[in-house]
Amino acid sequence: MIINNFLIPLTKVIGLKYDLSNTDFKTNCITMKTIKFLLALVISFSLVYCSDSDSGDTSPQNPDTESADASDNSSNPITTNENEGENPTISNNTEIVTFTKANNTDPKLEANQDRITDKVWITRGNKGEIYNIAVEESLTKNTSPIGTEWAIGTTENLSTLTFNSFRITLNSEIKDVVDKDLVLHLIEDDLYFDVKFSQWTSGGGGSFSYTRTLFKTPSTEAKQQK
16 A cells, blocks of 8 residues: 555656556556666665765865965965984083903904994903004004004193003003003094003903093084084
8 A cells, every 4th residue: 555655646747657446467567667667766866866965075165265274374384493404412421431351352353342433443462462453453562553642641631742652652561551541542533532441461361441531622523423
């Protein structure tokens, strides 16, 4: 009954004849198939229309709003940090490094070398004095460590110091180096360090220990920034 109440008005709208009193079963079946087909089209069209309506707001943007947005952007331009990419400021804190080489250890191992820069790596064999293994294979008396020069004193009196090789500075009394105030100058890098040895093994073994403190000057900080 519900279907008939729906189909009979639909047939009148679309101009088809559907007569319940008609006993021609074939005619009524054809009419029913046509109505079902048209009904399916109507439902499909309704679904597509609803899907398009829900896809989002397609109304054009208010030109006044676009203009206002553009105005806001022009009044608030993107800014960049003028210092971006520059090296950070070097701290004024003194750089202090303590290095120790144990007895009977291999000077060719990095752990047994004080790599101050890429040009100066201080170490010592199982006997003898210190040398720069970055540029020399072993100790050379009166010249090692190559690339360095030494003076007795501190960087507080730098302008009054006299520099020479490690051995000559100590007047060949290497065993007396402990607790002596020394200044190390890396010639090529032009860096100065206050150095104080706390341990030195004589007679074999090759151990030593010292603390070095970087003497910072404006030129030193400029080199550190590069």
